[in-house]
Amino acid sequence: MGITVDPNNPDVIYMPNIALYRSDDAGRTISIVRGAPGGDDYHQIWVDPKDSSHLILGTDQGTTISVNRGQTWSSWYNQPTAQFYHVITDNEFPYHVYGAQQDTGSIAVPNRTDHGLITGRDWFMVGGGESGWMAPDPTDANILYASGVYGSVIRFDRRTSLSQDISPWPMPTFGSEINQRKYRDTWTPVLVRSPIEKNALYLGTQYVMKTTDGGLHWQQISPDLTGAVPNAPSTGPVTIQNATQRGFGVVYSIAPSPVNKDEIWAGSDTGWLYLTRDGGKNWQMVSPAAIGNPTPAASTTGPSAYPADWSKIAMIEASRFDPAVAYVAVDRHRLDDQSPYIYRTRDYGKTWLGITTGISPNSFVNAVREDTERKGLLFAGTELGIYVSFDDGDRWQPLQLNLPVTSVRDITIHGDDLIIATYGRSFWIMDDITPLRQIDTQTQARSATLYKPAEAIRIDNDGFLGSPLPPEEPTAENPPSGAMIDYFLTSAASNVTLEIFDGQRKLVGKFSSDVKSDVKSNGKHSEKQPSLPIAERWLPKPQVLEKTPGMHRFVWNLAWGNVEASADEDYENRNPSGPKVVPGSYQVRLTVDGRAQSQIVKVVMDPRCTATPAILQRQLELGLKMFAEARAARRALGEIGSVRKGLTGVQQKIGGENAELSSAVAEALAEISKIVSNKEGAPWEPGGLQDAFTGLASALRAVESGDREVPAQAIDVYRESSERAKVEIAAWERFKQTKLRELNRKLQDSHVDPATMSAVEWDVEAE
Secondary structure (H helix, E strand, C coil): CCCEECCCCCCCEEEECCCEEEECCCCCCCEEEECCCCCCCEEEEEECCCCCCCEEEEECCCEEEECCCCCCCCCCCCCCCCEECCCEECCCCCCEEEEEECCCEEEEEECCCCCCEEEHHHCEECCCCCCCCEEECCCCCCEEEEECHHHCEEEEECCCCEEEECCCCCCCCCCCCHHHCCCCCCCCCCEEECCCCCCCEEEECCCEEEECCCCCCCEECCCCCCCCCCCCCCCCCCCHHHHCCCCCCCEEEEEECCCCCCCEEEEECCCCEEEECCCCCCCEECCCCCCCCCCCCCCCCCCCCCCCCCCEEEEEEECCCCCCCEEEEEECHHHCCCCCEEEEECCCCCCCEECCCCCCCCCCEEEEEECCCCCCCEEEEECCEEEEECCCCCCCEECCCCCCCCCEEEEEEECCEEEEEEECCCEEEECCCHHHHHCCHHHHHCCEEECCCCCEEECCCCCCCCCCCCCCCCEEECCCCCEEEEEEECCCCCCEEEEEECCCCCEEEEEECCCCCCECCCCCECCCCCCCCCCHHHCCCCCCCCCCCEEEEEEECCECCCCCCCCCCCHHHCCCCCCECCCEEEEEEEEECCEEEEEEEEEEECCCCCCCHHHHHHHHHHHHHHHHHHHHHHHHHHHHHHHHHHHHHHHHHHCCCCHHHHHHHHHHHHHHHHHHCCCCCCCCCCCCHHHHHHHHHHHHHHHHCCCCCCCHHHHHHHHHHHHHHHHHHHHHHHHHHHHHHHHHHHHHHCCCCCCCCCCCCCCCCCC
């Protein structure tokens, strides 16, 4: 926050603070331009040097713009600029991501929606303050616990949107010195749940506090762990050295062990680290080198000694694989030390090793987390981005990818997803980190590696749920729907193919890097498409098996076949999508330049689905029959379209020069039209191959549109359409073998190019 002078009028001064102030007379009088709610706090303002009515205001919520000197302002809801302190998820499906954001309260958002995108409509408030920790109730998704500034704790009930104050001592703390309070807390009071004792919550004050009844009762299970000295002299100025003894510190980080319910680690913002292995009855100081423990940390890859004196224990991570192992992130930026500090112990804190090799020297560390499945896979959130280590912290490398340079404040892992909280760039999710769990020296040495896919969830949503949001509305992408198949190429390949087989070795789908010439590797068409009454962004973008070096991800949509719609086809002639596979195990085979390797992907059903396996199997069997017949009809229509186009050209070419030949062509076109559109029956009955194909595709959509038994009327439509399709396809086959062959002979005799059938575009490769 500071003062900004209008470059066009030096008497006009702006002062952003808890409100935005302005003086029009060089500071003699001051008025409020904007107050709460408007983005408080206000941090920075820019005045257009060409037009003073144009203002850009930087706030805790984001950026807002005024074009009328502050009378009205734009929204901040069009940008992902939330400032989050911590992140956690619940056990729902889809799961929700929770966090407290600076000056905007605590919020939650699902990791995916059933309407294609995550929008502003999907966020909801969950009570709590702006800077604390959150702890969802694992037994009731509607209950959430959250800490707030200076030690408040609430129990939020989503059903009623009521927050009960369950603070250990619900008395106002603003305006009093922290060391004069019954329970001391800083801006971000740590509140964590035991991973084993599900009803146990731990809160950090100067003590470790515990409740097992939702905050109705709290108990102190530790002494003061901050280094405070009872009755310490309070005269004279407060210094870095004496502030600890005078009681200005708090327990800043708590880590209950995931493998031993009685093991709890606790660290203070004064640099003290403690461990109990008996549920809080006895605590042992295990700081590498803090006050009262002059032994420096043993270190070969990190700092030579533990930095004490207000070296904030930013985060402790107790290992889920070994109770003797823990990791500690230490933050000293308040002391003008931007260096990264991470420590590892493998003997309950008796010895420590600094582990920061590979982290940028000016990236102080806010968070360290261990993977939930692979031992030795670690993640570190720093002030300038995120890092990963595959060897238990011995070496680190950036995991930045498309993440902007930003402060990563917290990290959590939900299943196969990595979620981070950033301070200024909102939440980010890395979908499916299973490849990271499989990277080792052996996979890195191979010319190509197919990683074992994560479990794929079959999610069936309606394709259209009403008017979509306009493109200027902010949205986030859903995670990919289907099986995410990852592979790595050490060098460029000539050909890559991917095949999917079911448990009976039937080919479910086949994909190839030899894509059609009109599709670029980025999925966009290389040639201008015919004019359509829709925006290009609505057109399907085919997936491509990449052949370039590096890591690639291909998403199989869990459907039989690999049919894709073409933008230049008539809607009625598009190939229908194949039916979805049923839950089970499927073999994925990747072939790179003739060398094949396989993995198994397990497909499971959306846990919200109520369909039984028997219903799903019946749907599949019927859907496959419909799909095969629809493809046959579509193939015949494609052949007919090609021949029609050729004969129409012939007709135009010969004109009236050859009446006999022109009559034969006209007769052939008429017979083809009858095959395509035979209107001799009742109006509602299939009137030709086109109607039969449309009926087959419609019946297939009806089969795939629900998780119940197939409607009887859909089966009736299928039977009628199937019968008509068989009749018309047979008629077309006879026409090809007799009249078309004879007509082409006549054309050749007259030195006219015959009507041929080109390859049907976008058709299925192989049965």
